[in-house]
Amino acid sequence: MDLQSRQDIEIGLFMQALRLRHGYDFAGYARASFNRRVRALAEASGAASISALTERLIHDEPFLAEVIGRLSVPVSEMFRNPPVFDLLRREVLPVLASYPQINIWQAGCAHGEEAYSMAILLKEAGLYARARIYATDISELALERARAGIYPLREAQLFSSNYLQAGGSGSLSDWYTAAYQHIKLDQALAERITFANHNLAADGVFGEMHLILCRNVLIYFGEPLQQRALALFRDSLVRGGFLCLGDRERPSEPRFAQDFGAIAPGASVFRRVTAR
Amino acid sequence: MAEAPAEIAEGAPLSQLRRWVADLSLLAKFRLIIFALLILFVCAGLAFLMVQQRETVARRWTVHTYQALWTAERAETALLNMRLSLRDGLLGADASKIEAFQVESDRYDALFSELRELMRDNPVQEVRLERIENLKRDWDEGFVRPSVERLRSPDLLQQKRSADDLLALINNGSSALGSLQGELTQMRAVEHGLLATRIGVLDRAAALGRDVVLLALLLALISTLYALIAARRLLAEPLRRLIQLIPDISAGGHAAAIPYRWRRDEVGEFARSLSALAKLVEGRAGDDWVKTRLASLAGDLQLADTHEAFGDALLRSLCPPLDAGYGVAYRWDALAGELQACASYGVSAADLSSRKFKPGQGLVGQCVAEKRTLSLSPVPPTYLKVVSGLGSMMPDTLSFAPLFSRGEIVGVVELASLKPPSALRAELLAQARAPSALAWQTLARSLRTAELLDVTRSQSEELRSSEESLRIQQEELQSSNEALRSRSQLLEQQSGQLIASEEELRAQAEELRLANETLRERSTALRARQAELEAARGTLERHAEQLERASRYKSEFLANMSHELRTPLNSLLILSKGLADNEDGNLQPDQVESARIVHDAGRNLLQLINDILDLSKVEAGRMLVVSEDVGLRGFATLQERNFRHVARSHDLEFKVVIGDDAPQTVRTDGTRLGQIVVNLLANAFKFTEKGSVTLHIGRPDEESLRHAGLAGLVPGRAIGFKVSDTGIGIPPDRLDAIFQPFEQVDSGTARRFGGTGLGLSIARGMAGLLGGSLQAHSAIGVGSSFLLILPERLDVAGAAIDASAAVAAEVPTAAATSRPAEPLEPSYAQAPASDERAVLLIVEDDASFANILAGLAARKSIPTRVVSSGAEALKAAAEMPLLGVLLDIGLPDISGWQVLQQLKALPATQQVPVHIISASDDLDRGLALGAVGVLTKPVSRESVLAALDRVIAPGGDGAAAPRRVLLVDDDLGSRAAVRKLLEPETAQIEEAQNASEASTALRARRFDCLILDLGLPDVSGLDLLDELSAAGVSLPPVVVYSGRELSPDEMLRLRQYTESIVIKGSRAPERLLDEVSLFLHALTPPRSAGAAAPADVVRDVAGRHVLIVDDDMRNIFALSKALRTRKLEVTMAQDGYKALTQLDSNPGIDLVLMDIMMPGMDGYETIRRIRERDQWKQLPIIAVTAKAMTGDRERCLQAGANDYCAKPIDIDQLMSQIRVWI
């Protein structure tokens, strides 16, 4: 038996162990990407083989956080893909302003960059006081970093230029202080952000939302799991609520087209269609 | 180069022209020729025409002259004839000749005038004509006239005699005529001269014409010839030459030798293409040459197997074609990092190895550093010469070509060429670089591989020996494995023991659970009992409430009744008094007595009624209290005076004493105080037969104050009125009873002493109203004392009731009791009910109100008909066409409902709009039965007018009734804006600018949607909603349109009524429209009135109190609704902190449903905080969370939750969980 198929068996067993031992089911993930993550995990944690990894997973309780942390891909930027934020600022926020309370769900928040970006948008629009941002992720490690709101100084430049491209009215540096090669975001931004663990593959709706951002998360999922996540979003959104997906994420299933319409042709922001 | 301008300058005009012609395109050339010929023909034609013209003119002149000659001749003839006739006449004395003369004379005149005409262009001849005329005149004078006269004279024959005279006459005539003739002849001579010149002109013109034609022909011939020659020179010849060149070109190309390329016409183009073709052919040949060389080079290089052989091969292939006299090849030595000469051509190879260069060193190194071929020309004379057997030669050019393969330097080739470099040779060198570099690199690699192979071979040798030693180690390992295996067997045994102990543990746990279960059962039983108790208490409370309500109803009834009774009694008393007084003196004494009895009885009745009224007012809390300053001295004197004569008549002592410590005045309700004290005194006198009655006013003592149970009243701030007597006394067990209404110590006493027995109840009630108390002390046979204690200063706000409330409470009663007496408007004569005219039917049994309605209708010029009963109404409806109906419900015969139903049942009156105006408040029933609106009495003028509007112009009819929207906003502008916004909805929009208007409208009519601004001037929108829903008014779907943001608490409150909340802003209007139209187009209203509790009300948890903690409104409301329909009591908290406060303020909470994911303090933390408090250690908490994984459940339980429920919530499952934990 060749190396490849042996490894496939190992990964299958690892996945099963993860589900049975900790309840995390990754079966719905895009297979190839998941396999890579597992291999990377094995390498990073110094396990001789994936089976060794499985063993450790079963017996070493605190290891789970690291496993989940490494299986997920918590890469992000502030104001990533600036035109989307510009669109949110121009088209979506004025509508949200008509709700007495604005609930925003940022699913798959990684290290919180997007949640803070959203907070800045809201602050600048004067809507933050009645907004709530729920930033959720599957990885506890990522959430920890998100709560801290500290990023390497070298990223600040990119963040700033994104911010300006997104039509920011001031300077991003108004919102952070730099020290020791890092920037720390203003704590006032975190005031109305709730960072919480939520697994799109297993958990349910937790509240009524007016805007949901879930960018670059569905790409890691297989078709049925994507559908599940979209159903969650649909059930969470109020009539006329907004859903913002990643640039590469245009679900093709007919149900999606029935429930959502893009707010502008080609835009990655959708609106929950009013059911009449 | 220098010759060309000279050449052009030499033949400048011609060659330039030819060049220009040659440059013209073919078509242009043809055009030029044809154009030139055309011009030629046109010129010739024109010249010919001109000549012709001239000839014509000349001919005309000739004719003219002929004419003149001819005329002159004829004139002369006429003259001669004239003379002849005259002479013949004269001579023959023949008068008839005169006729012939006359004819000739006329002809002459005509000819002469013709002559004159012809000569007009010739002045000389004109003068001559003048002269001829004169001569003629002379002739006429001298000859003609005398001759004519003679001929005419009658004595012609006599005159014949004088022949000489006659002759003289004739001669005379001849000489004159002769000069005349001479002139004419001269004239003809002149004309002849003219004729000759004119004929000459004519001839010349003809000659010119011939010349022109000949010239034109000649020119045409010449130019055609020239054109033919030019065509041959400019086109045929060059083309032929070019075509001849083609085979040459295809053979090898002489691009430079192709003529005519300078020309700009097609020939030039052709030549240029040929030249391009020639160049191409030339290039191809060069390419082929290069390729052949390269191919042979590659072949040679492949054979080499050492660096030296390679260098040799390279140089041998390159030098001859490149005309290089000598060459050196350098190899790159990667280890040494330098270039090393390895082969040479044309020079001795002896000292090659000493030639080494680092990159950048010398020209060899330099070309490597620059990565390009370097050339040097001319070569300095000190440089090496190319030597042959016959001599030596200086090379012309030095070239250094670096060889790079995949970016790595491989070697350098140095060449010395004898000839200057040509493009082709440079090309060969350039192209040879890459393949030779690659081949060289390949060679270097394969040499290196061979080396490595040697090394590996020796290493494998070493390996084989180490394997040997490994095998030995393995054997050792195997033996230690054996040992391990036995140890693991031991372990297995131990783990078996472990399992056993685990089993034991599990058993223990089982037992424990059992014990727990019993405990739980017991506690459940306890709880059940508690629940029963609770239920019992609930029933009790309800009973108490019912009782309370009943007594309130009673008081109200009494109040109403006595009011009604007093009115007739008034007249009764007045009339009976009149009779009893017997003022007219016409009654018998026994009749008077009867009348007095009637009067007394009436007075008693009135007293009773007044007392009942007072009592009921006191009991119903409707007694009006005003506080004023009452002077105690004055008060005492008044009482003394009032009762002095009673005391005297009963022979009793009466004392009024004011204590020293008493203040001057007290602040209280004087009237009520008087009433109480008078009542007490009257009682005292009534029950005392001998002894004394005393009224003592002063500070009460500590003891009695305490007894009075008036909290907060100190002796210094209170005043006491004590009435003591020495009467029969009251038995102690009856002391309380005397204050109960309708009770006396014994009924016998009552009969003996009269009185209603209500006095003391009223007095005590009033005392209470005044903030004080009334107590009694008594001993049978010794006497009684009643002590009234009041606060010195009655604080109205603090008193049991204040004036405004009392008034407010009293008003509706009065309104309901007294019929509206005076009409607001003068009576309106009823319109006679004509059969055809449709009328508004007013059904109202209260005549004055009916009158008011009719009056208002008349204002709007609506014809009316008023009826006062249901039967009449139906009759009227059958008799006449109706505009509409205003309908009262409380009618004397059948109820208004029935009337409405019947009207709606009859086809004729089905469509007639009916508006109900009634005291009944069963609004929905009327609307359900098809009324267009409902008004509750009492009504305002405006509301009646609005009702009239609605009846006369009801909004649409039948099924397609427009949707109705109530718009509540205090700002006119924003109402207008919303109205505009909703235009496309074609809804009927009614506006209200404050809460009370909105409330009236909502109570009166059904709406499909309510748009509500929260900030209203009177009552806030939120309070309005609370109020309406508390009053049981069924609300339409509500859309809140607010100008300000909302606090979380407000949102929570609002959420009970609606989810549609729109905050004003730029994009708000579109959302408002969206929300409103959702409701307007909904088939069934989304908020169906709370469905009746479903069958599965769980008895054992009903009435239990649950706290829901969740940050999400939707969840809170969904849950609380579900729980409420199952008869649980629900309290909500939107976050952890609020949950803690709610728990603090509601100790009765039985269970907590706790959301986990919340902002601020999350669910885990909140549960932990709850568990920190002792009294909540046992409080059941069910965690409710969207998280569904195994670990999540554990975390909840760890934090202290008793159970766990995953979202979305399955309500049945949650209910069974609740049942388990309560």
Ligand SMILES: C[S@@+](CC[C@H](N)C(=O)[O-])C[C@H]1O[C@@H](n2cnc3c(N)ncnc32)[C@H](O)[C@@H]1O
């Ligand atoms: C590439 S990041 C996207 C970050 C951010 N949204 C952006 O677009 O820049 C993907 C994130 O999704 C999270 N993720 C992956 N699977 C998830 C799941 N089942 N539920 C919730 N989050 C998940 C990962 O932890 C990771 O942080």
